[in-house]
Amino acid sequence: MSGLFGIDVPVLASVLLVVLAVPLALAAYRMVTGPGYADRFVALDMLTAVAVAFAALTALATGSSAFLDVGLGLALINFVATCAVAAFLERKGGDE
Amino acid sequence: MSAVLDVLGLLAILVGIVFLIIAAIGVVRLPDALQRMHGATKAGTLGATLVVLGVAGISGQGLFTAGLTVLVLLLTLPVGAQLLGRAAYMSGATLRDLHGPDPLRGILDRRSLPLEERTDGGRSASDRKA
Numbered sequence: 001m002s003g004l005f006g007i008d009v010p011v012l013a014s015v016l017l018v019v020l021a022v023p024l025a026l027a028a029y030r031m032v033t034g035p036g037y038a039d040r041f042v043a044l045d046m047l048t049a050v051a052v053a054f055a056a057l058t059a060l061a062t063g064s065s066a067f068l069d070v071g072l073g074l075a076l077i078n079f080v081a082t083c084a085v086a087a088f089l090e091r092k093g094g095d096e
Numbered sequence: 097m098s099a100v101l102d103v104l105g106l107l108a109i110l111v112g113i114v115f116l117i118i119a120a121i122g123v124v125r126l127p128d129a130l131q132r133m134h135g136a137t138k139a140g141t142l143g144a145t146l147v148v149l150g151v152a153g154i155s156g157q158g159l160f161t162a163g164l165t166v167l168v169l170l171l172t173l174p175v176g177a178q179l180l181g182r183a184a185y186m187s188g189a190t191l192r193d194l195h196g197p198d199p200l201r202g203i204l205d206r207r208s209l210p211l212e213e214r215t216d217g218g219r220s221a222s223d224r225k226a
Contacts, residue, residue: 009154012106019113023120023143030123030132037211038129038184042136045176046123049140050116052169053147056162057109060151065158071148072165075172082176089183089211 013061020057024050041085048078098156105153112146115139127192129184137177145169187211 027050031043052071059067122135145166152162185200188207200206207214 016109016113020116023113023116026117026120026124027136035212036129036189038180038187038189039132041180041184042129042133043123045133045173045180046119046136046140049136049144049169049173050120052144052165053112053116056148056151056165059158060155063155065155065161068148068151068158068161068165072161072168075165075168079168079172079176082172082180086176086179086183089180089187 010061010063013057017054017057017061020050020054024054037089041082041089044085045078045082048074048081052078101153101156105150108146108150108153110150112143112150115143115146119143129189130181130191131193133177133181133184137173141169141173 024047027043027046031040031047034040034043052074055067055071055074059065059071116139119136119139122139123132126132126135148162148165148169152159182204186204186206188210190210191198
């Protein structure tokens, strides 16, 4: 992993990490200001997808592939969290 | 061979980041929860998957973990979105720009007020009787 078109790979990955802060900030904005609980939960789902991408790019920036395992763990936790949150919304939801 | 993989990986990462940004813009700007989910789920899944694939292509290590992550993302994010959308509809989340009648009326139960606007603490009718 010497370089990509003469650019150092960790430096390139760090720049891409900064760019990835844009979707993170947008999703966090919706999560903080979202008018309803459903909006916040959707934004949480989105935040985790961005976090998986963050973990993958960090693996490239540090050269340690252990961060890919972090991404896998985040993806798994995301599913459990979404199921729990959906069950919460639904149990508070149905009218008899 | 390695140079080709590098170029493909970098391209995948860039396209994935663009998709993630588009998904985030959709989450902020679309008018109600179900439409926001429409933006976040499709574009968000594709973006995260492309970034993981690109990183695996460039670094050339952790291929098994990266493949497993992509598989988990592709399998679980649509299922989670379906669960969340059903729950959002049933909990009475506000729907905007609905053209024509509500096609789910009579199929799924739906509360008349969203959770944050209810004053009974979100208890169901059977709870109140008890």
